[in-house]
Amino acid sequence: MSKVPIVICANLLIGLLSLIPQAVSANVGTAVFCPNNFQEGTDTNNEIILSRATCAYIRDMLAAKYGGCYDSFDANCTVERYVSILSTLKTSFNKAVVFSKGHRGYPYWNASPPNWNHMSLLSNNGAPVIDNVHILPYTSTKNVFTFIWHCETAEKYPAGALNPDSYGYYGMPYCWTTAMDPLMYPYATSGIRVYLGWWDGSPQFEYTANGMWNFAHVAYLFWYFMCGGATVNEALNYIAQTVYGVQYFSQTPLWWWLIAFGNVSLTLP
Amino acid sequence: MNSQLTKVCARAIILLIVFYLIGCFSYAFATQSAAQEKAIGFVEKVLPLDLTKYNLTLTRYQKIMGPSDLAWFTSEVVEFTLDSKESTLVVTCTVQNNILISCNMIAKKGPVISDRQYVNLVEGVKTFLERYQTFTKVDSNDMISMLSGLDITKDLSITAGNIKFTLSTVNNFGTEILQFKWVYTVNGVEYTSLQVGFQKNGLFDSFYDNRLLYSIGDTTVNVSREQAIDIAIKYSETYSYTMPDGSQIRGFNITKDQSKAKLVAYPINSTVLRPYWHVELLLNQTYPGSVVGLTIFIWANSGEVFHCSNIAYGGIDYSDTGNLDWESPLASPSSSPQDNTSTISMGVLTITVIMLLVIGATIVRLSIKRK
Numbered sequence: 001m002s003k004v005p006i007v008i009c010a011n012l013l014i015g016l017l018s019l020i021p022q023a024v025s026a027n028v029g030t031a032v033f034c035p036n037n038f039q040e041g042t043d044t045n046n047e048i049i050l051s052r053a054t055c056a057y058i059r060d061m062l063a064a065k066y067g068g069c070y071d072s073f074d075a076n077c078t079v080e081r082y083v084s085i086l087s088t089l090k091t092s093f094n095k096a097v098v099f100s101k102g103h104r105g106y107p108y109w110n111a112s113p114p115n116w117n118h119m120s121l122l123s124n125n126g127a128p129v130i131d132n133v134h135i136l137p138y139t140s141t142k143n144v145f146t147f148i149w150h151c152e153t154a155e156k157y158p159a160g161a162l163n164p165d166s167y168g169y170y171g172m173p174y175c176w177t178t179a180m181d182p183l184m185y186p187y188a189t190s191g192i193r194v195y196l197g198w199w200d201g202s203p204q205f206e207y208t209a210n211g212m213w214n215f216a217h218v219a220y221l222f223w224y225f226m227c228g229g230a231t232v233n234e235a236l237n238y239i240a241q242t243v244y245g246v247q248y249f250s251q252t253p254l255w256w257w258l259i260a261f262g263n264v265s266l267t268l269p
Numbered sequence: 270m271n272s273q274l275t276k277v278c279a280r281a282i283i284l285l286i287v288f289y290l291i292g293c294f295s296y297a298f299a300t301q302s303a304a305q306e307k308a309i310g311f312v313e314k315v316l317p318l319d320l321t322k323y324n325l326t327l328t329r330y331q332k333i334m335g336p337s338d339l340a341w342f343t344s345e346v347v348e349f350t351l352d353s354k355e356s357t358l359v360v361t362c363t364v365q366n367n368i369l370i371s372c373n374m375i376a377k378k379g380p381v382i383s384d385r386q387y388v389n390l391v392e393g394v395k396t397f398l399e400r401y402q403t404f405t406k407v408d409s410n411d412m413i414s415m416l417s418g419l420d421i422t423k424d425l426s427i428t429a430g431n432i433k434f435t436l437s438t439v440n441n442f443g444t445e446i447l448q449f450k451w452v453y454t455v456n457g458v459e460y461t462s463l464q465v466g467f468q469k470n471g472l473f474d475s476f477y478d479n480r481l482l483y484s485i486g487d488t489t490v491n492v493s494r495e496q497a498i499d500i501a502i503k504y505s506e507t508y509s510y511t512m513p514d515g516s517q518i519r520g521f522n523i524t525k526d527q528s529k530a531k532l533v534a535y536p537i538n539s540t541v542l543r544p545y546w547h548v549e550l551l552l553n554q555t556y557p558g559s560v561v562g563l564t565i566f567i568w569a570n571s572g573e574v575f576h577c578s579n580i581a582y583g584g585i586d587y588s589d590t591g592n593l594d595w596e597s598p599l600a601s602p603s604s605s606p607q608d609n610t611s612t613i614s615m616g617v618l619t620i621t622v623i624m625l626l627v628i629g630a631t632i633v634r635l636s637i638k639r640k
Contacts, residue, residue: 038513044558044579045511057336103559103583151584187442201582208564208578211535212339220336228331228346233442234361234373237475241363241371242344245535247448247464247477250440264442 028269029093031070031085032059033100035077039126042103043204050205051101054216058099061227065268066097077102077124079134086138095269097145098176099223101205104151107133108167117160117170121150131160131175132168139176144193144269146176149219153197154259158183172197173261184261187233191263194232199259213243218254226268233264305330307369308347308362315400316360316374317393317473319384323351323358341538355379366540368482373475381472390471391419394449397465397473407480412451412463421447431455439466446474453480455488458544458569460534486541489570490532496572497530497546501565504574505550512557521563522553532569537576544569549580559583 034055108115120128156171205216335342356379509519562580
């Protein structure tokens with residue numbers, strides 16, 4: 001028997017072994033949450049299919065770039081999973097990249113006193129992932145790149161960081177980034193982090209953005225472009241040209257709807 | 270006999286892998302080179318830069334493939350960094366269907382070293398367009414002539430024949446840009462466009478041109494706005510969508526007076542532009558699936574509906590969510606332990622481990638055979 005196959009196998013083995021440290025060297029931790037929500041019929045069947053597929057694309061792109069990506073989809077996407085993954089990102093990595101797609105809730109709307117400052121992300125079973133309870137304690141300045149595709153996730157900032165209410169700090173931009181000093185400004189070009197969220201309602205993925213492009217495509221293009229080394233402003237201008245046929249992001253309906261707080265000149269870490 | 274067969278198979282597989290890899294690399298190289306050539310040509314022949322002062326380095330190449338339902342879409346991004354003692358520039362070009370459609374330039378450090386001086390900004394734009402016309406060989410004289418005597422201190426809009434020109438100040442993430450935009454229009458519908466942006470200090474910022482990317486098809490408009498809305502409402506009576514439990518949602522109540530329709534000509538699965546009505550029907554309530562409206566596209570010449578999708582948002586209307594099935598909104602997770610058993614979705618690691626197992630097993634098997 002020739003030694004050639006053994007030599008080839010051995011070389012392949014050495015090559016593959018060298019990949020392992022890269023895959024597990026955990027400098028940047030990434031996570032994609034997709035709590036498709038079946039409560040009260042909040043998502044259509046098509047929306048669920050699109051969300052799963054698009055979030056899987058995004059997870060795979062991040063996994064390819066960083067050698068791994070935590071994911072939590074469907075029934076797995078509980079409050080506890082949000083907390084545990086965020087805790088791991090905080091304690092085991094130097095920087096964190098997070099994408100979450102789903103619905104927004106008001107956790108204290110029927111509490112005493114009722115409160116409309118605080119918001120939550122709805123987990124798969126409808127239980128709220130509350131801004132100051134389940135997110136803020138498990139994030140830090142390490143959360144340098146965050147995109148929360150739920151309703152109103154660009155609101156209550158900086159008010160919720162500067163003037164906490166009786167329940168505590170509030171608003172997703174602050175709770176995901178802990179950015180208070182310095183504050184993040186919309187579409188700014190300085191700072192160490194960037195946070196993207198929606199002012200008012202976030203479009204469902206099945207919603208047509210323009211022509212044949214829906215918002216699932218918008219999310220896909222954004223992350224595809226980012227994972228290739230682009231900056232946030234380049235990615236947003238690319239979407240403006242590709243999806244809307246205009247030169248600049250400020251000329252699209254997304255301007256001041258999809259708000260990027262912090263430094264839009266940043267690439268993924 | 271068996272041994273010989275194994276040898277032949279092993280060699281065939283190795284050869285196949287080698288040929289496959291060579292094929293992949295040469296395809297990627299050829300594609301990259303074509304896009305790169307376009308981009309370099311643009312930088313050298315059109316941009317107002319003194320390239321004798323810069324070292325040009327390719328710093329990024331990315332091919333963007335459309336998702337599975339838009340598999341026809343591809344675009345390539347080519348980024349160069351231009352370095353000199355005094356300044357650093359980043360130039361990013363996008364190539365689609367082998368056509369350069371956009372380019373933007375960012376001064377990362379120091380002043381931009383230009384190869385020429387202009388009397389004013391309009392002259393700068395004019396020279397840019399003349400050089401761009403030579404580069405693309407697309408006649409842009411009608412557009413260039415619209416710059417004559419232009420007052421750039423105020424926004425304006427001029428139409429000459431089928432070309433609508435607008436000058437406006439646009440915000441590009443904090444930088445004020447003077448945008449010169451020419452759009453080819455027929456019966457008020459906008460088709461292809463050339464858009465050029467300069468900073469107010471005269472620096473080139475970016476351009477976008479889809480005139481070569483798209484062709485213009487039948488521009489006939491036989492359907493009026495009112496007719497389009499009526500067709501859309503009629504269509505909505507037959508439209509339904511499915512919920513996760515399999516139930517069909519249909520029978521929508523439309524708020525007609527809030528319906529919107531605009532006549533547009535964006536590409537629809539083709540590079541041929543045709544006018545269609547983009548109609549948005551608002552519903553009188555939120556339907557299951559958070560659906561508040563319908564988007565319906567109707568060809569403007571035939572009145573045929575060719576697209577219908579839901580308008581929906583990700584919020585929860587709290588007027589009707591009192592029975593959301595959660596335990597307690599105040600339940601604290603602070604005792605939740607850190608997840609040490611998280612299953613990290615490691616594509617690379619999983620594949621690596623599987624391959625290691627296969628290779629390991631092969632080596633063991635081969636070693637046993639040799640003995």
